[in-house]
Amino acid sequence: MFSISNRSAVEPFHAMDVLAEATKRRQAGHPVISLAVGQPSHAAPQAALDAARHALAGGRIGYTDALGLSELRYGIAGHYEKRHGLSIDPSRIAVTTGSSAGFNLAFLSLFDAGDCVAIARPGYPAYRNILAALGIRVVEVPVSAETHFTLTPESLEAVQKATGERLKGVLLASPANPTGTVTGREGLRALAEYCAANSIAFISDEIYHGLTFVGDETSVLELTDEAIVINSFSKYYCMTGWRIGWMVLPERLVRPIERVAQSLYISPPELSQIAATGALGASTELDVYRESYRRNRDFLTRRLPEIGLSIASPMDGAFYAYLDVTRFTNDSMEFAKTMLAQINVATTPGLDFDPLEGQRTLRMSYAGSNAEIEEAVERIAAWLK
Ligand SMILES: Cc1ncc(COP(=O)(O)O)c(C=O)c1O
Helix, strand or coil, rough: CCCCCCCCCCCCCCCHHHHHHHHHHHHHHCEECCCCCCCCCCCCHHHHHHHHHHHHCCCCCCCCCCCCCCCHHHHHHHHHHHHHCCCCCCHHHHEECCHCCCCCCCCHHHHHCCCEEEECCCCCCHHHHHHHHHCEEEEECCCHHHHHHCCCHHHHHHHHHHCCCCCCCCEECCCCCCCCCCHHHHHHHHHHHHHHCCCCEEEECCCCCCHHHHHHHCHHHHHHCCEEEEEECCCCCCCCCCEEEECCCCCCHHHHHHHHHHHCCCCHHHHHHHHHHHCCHHHHHHHHHHHHHHHHHHHHHHHHHHHEECCCCCEECCCEEEECCCCCCCHHHHHHHHHHHHCCCCEHHHHHHCCCCCCEEEEECCCCCCHHHHHHHHHHHHCCC
């Protein structure tokens, strides 16, 4: 009998397990509202759909260059010009199969097995799981209100002293999942400078850009050309299922990424790249969606504390409320399962994001429609009583 690798023994992504259970209940006819997964309820922008339809009518969808279609790479460069006033050479842009593939490519090109990379706890679970599956050691740096739930040079220094590890990489999302924290310009600058001074690769996950409600939305590219930026069409652009993301790379990393991408993926899906190129011009439509998330955010900020659910971290960006549920339970996994079974509302237990203290917390995504979010919260209010 063959054996299963140790590297595959990563934690399950509980949000995906909850999604599967919610889907099962919905198919069985239950009126499920899912706040479990961070995906907009809106369709891809019209221009993306039109571009895809046009391409389908042409009939031939094929491989593209491993780093993506040049129209899309130029389009993404144009996005940085428009949003950030930056002139980025399109040759530094790699299109990827979702930002998830971007992480694989970045980790494989930057780190060797046994290297050590710091991430925030709580944080997005796939970072930990991908790094672990690749044999890269993960140092989870606890973040709290004291440091506005973000990493700082001081916390990176402290964790290296405490563990005796030398970091090869630091990965930070801003806005962050699940905390909603936005790391401001000066915080990002301090981290970028610290990483440069210590020969540490700084990976900036900017997937929630376009969804900042409080504070400034700085791309680390405004501060340095040495950082690795990862972004995606999944969130602001409402294109989760199209699986298109991108990276902006320091020049000397382009070829290593291209070599690994050629063999891992051949190319990102062409149809999706064509759709994504269309989506880049759709900000009027997408900004309307952003305002609907803002309404959800304002509603939750008021209503959740009223029903006894305290908000554990600032909801400054992305579309998540991270809740402290210790008033009701010391096992948020069981709490989430019971909530789904009894009132058909799916949420994500905090253990996904925080293996040590996540039994105290729960994450709600507020990327759904206003009506859905309000209905879900009123069901929870009645249930908690
Ligand atoms: C912080 C963060 N990064 C990356 C991703 C992955 O997104 P995708 O692979 O769809 O681009 C997610 C998805 O929820 C996320 O929350």
